[in-house]
Amino acid sequence: METLNKKYESGELNIETATKHFKSYIRKIWNAAITKYFLAALIISVSGLLIYLIHLHIGYQSVSLVFLFIISLLPLLNFKPGPIFLAAVMSALVWNFFFIPPYYTFRIGKVEDAMMFLMYFVIASVSGLLISRIRTQQVLINQKERRTAALYNLTRDLSSSRSLDEVTQCSVNHLKETFHSEVVFLYQETDKNLKSSVHPASTFKIDDAERNVAQISFLSSQKVGRFTHNVSSISPVTYVPLITKNRKYGIAGLIFPENATLDTEAESLLDAFIALISTAIEREYLTELAKNNLVIAESEKLYKTLFDSISHELKTPITTIIGAISSLKDERINGNRNIILQLIDEAGIATERLKRLVENLLDITRLERGNLKLKKEWHSIADLLYSSISRVESDSSHRKINCSVEDDAGLYNFDYPLLEQALINILHNSIEYTPDDCRIDVSAKRRSDSIVITISDDGKGFPENEIKNLFTKFYRIPGTKAGGTGLGLSIAKGFIEAHGGTIKAQNRRGGGAEFIILLPINL
Amino acid sequence: MASQNTIVVIDDESQIRKILSITLGAEGFKVIDISKGKDGIIAIANNHPQLVILDLGLPDEDGLTVLKEIRTWSNIPVIILSVRNSEDDIVKALDLGADDYVTKPFNTAELIARIRANIRRTQQPDSQSVVVNGDLKIDFSKRLIYKNEEELKVTNTEYMLLFLFFKNLDKVLTHNYLLKEIWGPIHSEDSQYLRVFIGQIRKKIEDDPAHPKYITTDSGVGYRMRLINK
Numbered sequence: 001m002e003t004l005n006k007k008y009e010s011g012e013l014n015i016e017t018a019t020k021h022f023k024s025y026i027r028k029i030w031n032a033a034i035t036k037y038f039l040a041a042l043i044i045s046v047s048g049l050l051i052y053l054i055h056l057h058i059g060y061q062s063v064s065l066v067f068l069f070i071i072s073l074l075p076l077l078n079f080k081p082g083p084i085f086l087a088a089v090m091s092a093l094v095w096n097f098f099f100i101p102p103y104y105t106f107r108i109g110k111v112e113d114a115m116m117f118l119m120y121f122v123i124a125s126v127s128g129l130l131i132s133r134i135r136t137q138q139v140l141i142n143q144k145e146r147r148t149a150a151l152y153n154l155t156r157d158l159s160s161s162r163s164l165d166e167v168t169q170c171s172v173n174h175l176k177e178t179f180h181s182e183v184v185f186l187y188q189e190t191d192k193n194l195k196s197s198v199h200p201a202s203t204f205k206i207d208d209a210e211r212n213v214a215q216i217s218f219l220s221s222q223k224v225g226r227f228t229h230n231v232s233s234i235s236p237v238t239y240v241p242l243i244t245k246n247r248k249y250g251i252a253g254l255i256f257p258e259n260a261t262l263d264t265e266a267e268s269l270l271d272a273f274i275a276l277i278s279t280a281i282e283r284e285y286l287t288e289l290a291k292n293n294l295v296i297a298e299s300e301k302l303y304k305t306l307f308d309s310i311s312h313e314l315k316t317p318i319t320t321i322i323g324a325i326s327s328l329k330d331e332r333i334n335g336n337r338n339i340i341l342q343l344i345d346e347a348g349i350a351t352e353r354l355k356r357l358v359e360n361l362l363d364i365t366r367l368e369r370g371n372l373k374l375k376k377e378w379h380s381i382a383d384l385l386y387s388s389i390s391r392v393e394s395d396s397s398h399r400k401i402n403c404s405v406e407d408d409a410g411l412y413n414f415d416y417p418l419l420e421q422a423l424i425n426i427l428h429n430s431i432e433y434t435p436d437d438c439r440i441d442v443s444a445k446r447r448s449d450s451i452v453i454t455i456s457d458d459g460k461g462f463p464e465n466e467i468k469n470l471f472t473k474f475y476r477i478p479g480t481k482a483g484g485t486g487l488g489l490s491i492a493k494g495f496i497e498a499h500g501g502t503i504k505a506q507n508r509r510g511g512g513a514e515f516i517i518l519l520p521i522n523l
Numbered sequence: 524m525a526s527q528n529t530i531v532v533i534d535d536e537s538q539i540r541k542i543l544s545i546t547l548g549a550e551g552f553k554v555i556d557i558s559k560g561k562d563g564i565i566a567i568a569n570n571h572p573q574l575v576i577l578d579l580g581l582p583d584e585d586g587l588t589v590l591k592e593i594r595t596w597s598n599i600p601v602i603i604l605s606v607r608n609s610e611d612d613i614v615k616a617l618d619l620g621a622d623d624y625v626t627k628p629f630n631t632a633e634l635i636a637r638i639r640a641n642i643r644r645t646q647q648p649d650s651q652s653v654v655v656n657g658d659l660k661i662d663f664s665k666r667l668i669y670k671n672e673e674e675l676k677v678t679n680t681e682y683m684l685l686f687l688f689f690k691n692l693d694k695v696l697t698h699n700y701l702l703k704e705i706w707g708p709i710h711s712e713d714s715q716y717l718r719v720f721i722g723q724i725r726k727k728i729e730d731d732p733a734h735p736k737y738i739t740t741d742s743g744v745g746y747r748m749r750l751i752n753k
Contacts, residue, residue, distance in 0.1 A: 312580070319628035320538045326631040327546040342545050350538060 040083035041090060043070065048094045060099040064120045067091040071124050075132035084128035092121040147269050150178045154273060158280040167284050169201040171252070171277045176203060179270065180257055184237070186214055187250035194218050194250060204255065206237070214239050214251050221248060227262040238262070240270065242278045249281045306474055309485050313357050317350035324350075356428075360487045363421065364473065367494040374415040374498060381409040381444045381451060384416065388423035389442060395428065398436045406445040412519065414499055422495040425488035426455050426503075426515050432484065433513075434459030450501075450521055456514040461507040470505050529570055530638070532556045533563035533589065534578035534604060539627070543576065546631045547638075560589040567593060573642050577621075579605035579612055587616060594620040600641040604629075610743030617697045617744065624695070624744075640693040640750065654689045657751030659728060659737065661689045668728075675727050680705060680720055685728075688738060688748035697745040721746060 047070050051063050058066075071091060074084050096106055100113050108114040154174045161167040168185050175183045184202040189195045194215055198205060206214065217224035217239035225235040237253040252274060256262065262270070324343040327333045334340060366372055382405040389401050423442075430440050440457045462470065462477070469475045471493040476486040489505075496503045501519040508514045530552050532543050540556035547554045555570055557563040560581045567575060575593065579586035590601060603616045603624040613624045622641050625634050652664045660669040668675045668685055677685065683705050687696060698714040706716065725732040739747050 315627045316536050316538060320542050322628040323539075323542040323546060323631050327542075327549070330546075330549070330632060330635075332551075333546065333549040336549060339545060339549050343542070346538065346542050346545065353538070 036079055036083040037086055040074065040079060040087040043074070044087050044090045044094060048091070048098065052098060055099055060095075060101070061116065063095055063099045064116065067095060068120070068124055068127070071128045072131055074128060075135040078135075079132065080136075081129050081132050084132050085125055088121065088124040088128055091124060092117065095120065143265070147178075147265075150174070150269070151272055151276070154178075154276055158276060161280065161284075164281065164284040164288070165199075165201065167277070167280045168199050171273075171280075172201045172203060175252070175254060175273060178273070179254060179266070180260070182255040184253040185242075185250065186211070186218075186253070188218065188248060191248070192219065206253065210235065210237060210253075213237070214253060217241050218248060218251050225253070226256070227267075240274045242274065242281055244278050244282045246282065249278060249285065252277070302474070309474065309476075310361075313485050314354070317354040317357075320350035321347045321354075357485065359421075360425075360485060360491060363491045363495075364487050367491065367498075372418075372494075372498050374418065376413045376415055378411045378413050379416050381405060381412050381446075381453075384412075384414075384419060384423065385442055385444055385453070388420050388427060391420070391424050392427045392431060396431050396440075399431060399434065399438045399440055401427070401440045401442065404441070404443045406443075409444045409446050409451065412451055412521070414519070415495075418495040418498065422492040422517075423453070423455070425492040429488055430455060430457045430459075430513065433480065446521075448521075451519040453517040453519070454514060455517075456508055456512060458508075458510070458512040461511060461513045462505065464507070467505055467507075471503070527573070529553045529555065529572040530574050530576060531563060531566050531570065531572045532576045533560060533566075533581070533586075534558070534576070535581050536578070539578070539604075547635070550635055552638075560584045560586070563589060564592055567597065567599065572599065573645075574638055575599055575601045576604050576638075577601055579603060579616065587612075587619060590616060590619050590621055598645075600645055602634075602637055602641060613744050614697050614699065617695065618699055622694060644692065644694065654692070656689065656692060656748065657737065659751075661685060670728060677724070677727065681724050681727070684720055684724060688746070692748055693750040695741050695745050695747040699745075701745065717746075 044067075047067070051066055055063055071084065071087050074087055079087075093106070096108065096117055097104060100108055100117065102109055108117055154170075157170045157174065158167060161170050164187075172183045172185065175181060182204045184204055184206055185199040186194045186202075186206075187199060194211070196211075213224055213235050214237075218241055221241045221243055222228075223238065223240050225238045227238050237255050239251050239253045241251050242249045254270075324347040327343055328340065333343075385403050385405055389403055393401065427440070427442070430438075434440070434457050438457050438459050440455065442453070442455050444451060444453045446452075466477045469477070471490050472486075473490040474486040475490075476484060493503050496517055496519070499519055500522075501517060503515060503517045505513065505515050528551060530547060532540055532547075532554055534540050534543070534556070535558050537558070540558070544554045544556055555566055555572065557566050561584065563575075563577070566572075577586050577589060581589065586603065586605070590603075593599065593601065600622040601620070603613065603621045605612065605624070605626060613626075616624065622644075623637050625637060653660065653662050658671050660672070661667070662669070663686070666682060668677055668682065684701065687701065687704060698717055701717055702710050702713065706713070710716065721738060722732075725735050725738060728737055729735045736751065737748055739749055741747055
């Protein structure tokens with residue numbers, strides 16, 4: 001960036017750019033300057049005529065001062081040195097011919113008049129030319145200032161852009177403003193191909209033919225199109241590759257105004273713009289890459305955790321079942337009826353566990369797919385609570401599950417199997433993570449706008465900083481005992497939310513965990 | 524002195540502990556089942572069991588850590604039990620001094636066979652000069668191998684390998700262990716050496732080298748010389 005600016009400001013020119021300069025200068029004379037010559041001649045003629053009307057009052061010597069005044073004004077009206085010189089010569093001759101005696105000849109009678117004529121001629125030419133040069137330099141300085149400001153603004157805006165889209169939008173705006181052009185950005189699909197559609201921030205669209213021209217620019221890493229010496233210079237668009245030392249990112253295309261010229265200065269400004277923009281794009285690209293890598297690493301970690309957990313959950317009951325069945329073949333074992341019954345029990349429990357795992361996996365898939373359809377019917381809340389409790393009672397061993405339902409809890413319109421599964425999952429959670437002799441309380445009451453179901457226990461409660469993670473899929477509190485996928489509570493939450501309800505977990509003041517479910521009553 | 528027929532089972536899954544208690548109990552073993560690694564170490568110290576069954580994935584500390592701890596003060600046979608049937612973990616455990624491994628889900632008969640083999644190995648006197656396995660016989664004092672009483676011509680390296688296999692009958696020997704023992708620690712990564720030598724040995728000792736019955740492969744882990752009853 002800095003080096004670019006320096007190069008640009010020091011105005012280094014090589015031979016090629018110098019000849020270009022010369023050519024454009026000639027062209028200017030032919031195009032615009034010729035009118036200025038006429039204008040200069042006209043101004044001198046008209047002012048000569050006016051002065052002629054009053055010259056008897058002011059004396060022929062003051063006429064030179066008036067002419068000098070007029071010539072010094074010319075540079076301010078954007079007259080170049082040529083016309084000014086013409087004006088100086090013409091005014092000197094007019095003065096001599098019409099005003100210096102003897103009149104209507106170029107002869108000068110007095111020596112002092114001849115001196116004055118000569119001095120006038122020199123002063124008029126020199127001052128006119130000097131003023132004109134100052135004027136030109138000022139214009140150049142202004143131009144440079146504008147360009148520096150444009151670069152500065154671009155740099156500032158690019159550095160505050162936070163995504164590829166923002167960088168593109170900002171680039172389009174600045175290119176459009178500085179070069180008065182329409183702008184298109186086309187990013188790469190692969191190393192060798194551009195995307196088929198332009199970036200949405202672009203101000204115009206391109207057709208297939210133009211896209212091929214852009215593709216040439218991208219592949220050759222060179223400017224292609226209008227103002228270039230490359231193929232397809234018939235294209236109305238100038239394509240510039242977005243390129244850094246490391247790689248290519250795409251192309252920018254600009255449509256300059258019909259009558260525009262792209263002189264050296266403008267071209268180097270464009271190059272500086274594109275270099276800055278490419279760097280900004282690269283920055284965003286690398287940031288994105290770093291982010292993606294992080295995401296991949298995270299998802300691989302998640303995948304491994306998930307895989308470990310599921311395979312553990314699958315293999316444990318299968319191990320039990322295979323162990324039990326293979327033992328039954330053993331002669332020393334299958335003679336003992338007591339042991340056979342124990343093995344069958346264990347196999348039964350393992351099968352239950354496997355069934356629960358499969359159900360959980362199916363439930364979470366249903367939730368994930370997002371097309372959960374509720375089959376709502378009117379059921380009693382009390383029924384829901386009692387049936388859920390009876391479904392988990394076989395697992396609860398010595399734990400006491402108390403249930404209290406207020407008489408007016410009444411009926412509620414809901415999908416019975418789903419909410420029952422949600423309650424079973426929560427109850428199961430309470431049973432799994434509390435000591436054997438724990439007490440679990442389930443209650444339901446009706447408020448004006450909702451049904452409140454509370455499930456609480458008098459166990460250890462949750463670690464305070466883990467409560468926020470309880471309902472996260474596959475999440476298990478570190479250090480908890482083996483068994484479980486971390487799915488149960490997230491399924492419960494999903495099913496409750498499908499009914500428009502909410503669930504939250506908290507620790508009870510007296511110790512123990514508490515789940516509070518709110519189901520809205522829509523009247 | 525090890526208590527007769529006592530086995531300590533360290534596994535975090537209560538179901539696995541229960542099924543092992545039932546089946547091993549029926550086989551006449553006394554099972555002490557423990558869910559945590561630290562408690563397991565204490566139980567081993569207190570009860571002097573004949574064998575330990577250790578799960579690799581424990582909640583409080585990794586099974587490998589428990590194994591390392593046990594190995595600092597005891598040579599008791601340890602059978603690794605794991606749902607992670609990833610070979611890397613098994614090899615790590617074996618190199619840390621585990622005697623054998625069984626992956627879940629396992630067949631009870633297979634587990635019991637492994638348990639008995641490992642207990643038998645510890646009870647065998649180490650000073651035998653001749654060991655017979657099926658048709659094979661090795662004479663350590665003369666450095667000779669026989670098949671059906673006929674002497675087999677083996678190279679020095681082949682003899683060294685066979686020596687290790689006969690000394691560790693029915694025990695899996697990791698690639699790492701075999702390479703280190705025979706070629707030294709520098710070559711512990713070059714398992715293709717082993718494949719070549721094992722191939723040659725099989726040609727000499729096996730009836731059908733394509734379906735070996737003496738030296739079998741535990742894929743990804745190592746080789747094992749099976750105990751063959753005549």
